Amino acid sequence: MDTIYWIIIIGLFIIAFIGLIYPIIPSVLFLIAGFVLYGYLFSFTRLPFSFWVIQGLLVAVLFGADYLSNMIGVKKFGGSKAAIWGSTIGLLVGPFVLPVIGIILGPFLGAIIAELIVHKKSLSHAFKSGIGSLIGFISGVAAKALIQICMIVYFIYLVV
Template sequence: MEIAGWIIVIVLFAIGMAGAIFPILPGALAIYAAFFVYGFFISFSPFGFWFWTIQTLIVAALFIADYAVNAWGVKRFGGSRASVIGSTIGVIAGPFVIPAFGLILGPLIGAIIGELIVGSNWDKSLKVGFGSVVGLFSSMVVKIILQLIMIILFFIWI
């Protein structure tokens, strides 16, 4: 059972890290689930109040940062609420609509369309679209760092 538990934990960690890049995957939640799998298959005894508190705070920070950093990128480049919404829709739909490049083109096109809808000119809309891509990559970096911290803390705790 212990080997099966470790295999599932490692698979969940891999899914979690992939989720930092592909927003459709449950990044932080997969890593968080790995802790429960470890507990059920091996032991919950290494985990105490501080482990669960720190990990839960990191997961909450990841959810907030995921939206906030992307919105920051759009707003930093002069985007409106419509371009933030368009960028968010693009992040989710892009990889399905344009499989090879949708992760980058989705938020870019979504932000541009959102900005054009509110009446901005093409130059501003393009600038805001670029900001959405900057926000997306910034968000990925933040997610990768925080998720690595979650995994490292797990190994330190056990």
């Protein structure tokens, strides 16, 4: 049974990484579910209070990285708050409208459309905001992947 339990826990971790690309999947919940499931199925004794505090801090960093990377990417390329909101909406809607490619086009087009509609910016300025949004999204995925890897490595360090 231990093998089946580990397959389920690893499956939860894999789903958490899929959530980096598809933001509709709450990555953090799947990571935490894997940790809690381990504790429930095996034992919480290997996961001391300090583990949960550190994981909680890393969860806060995950949320901050997501927001900051998008904001910095858009702002660096001259985008407005509307572009940030547009890219966020595009990130959520894009994968449903255009599966697979929508995850890239959604934030890009969302930022452009927001700049054009809300601030009546030129197409070239709106395009720059879209590029910033895309760079912010990609850097955010990379940062969150690194943080999630750290969370899992710390977990494995304690339980193995």
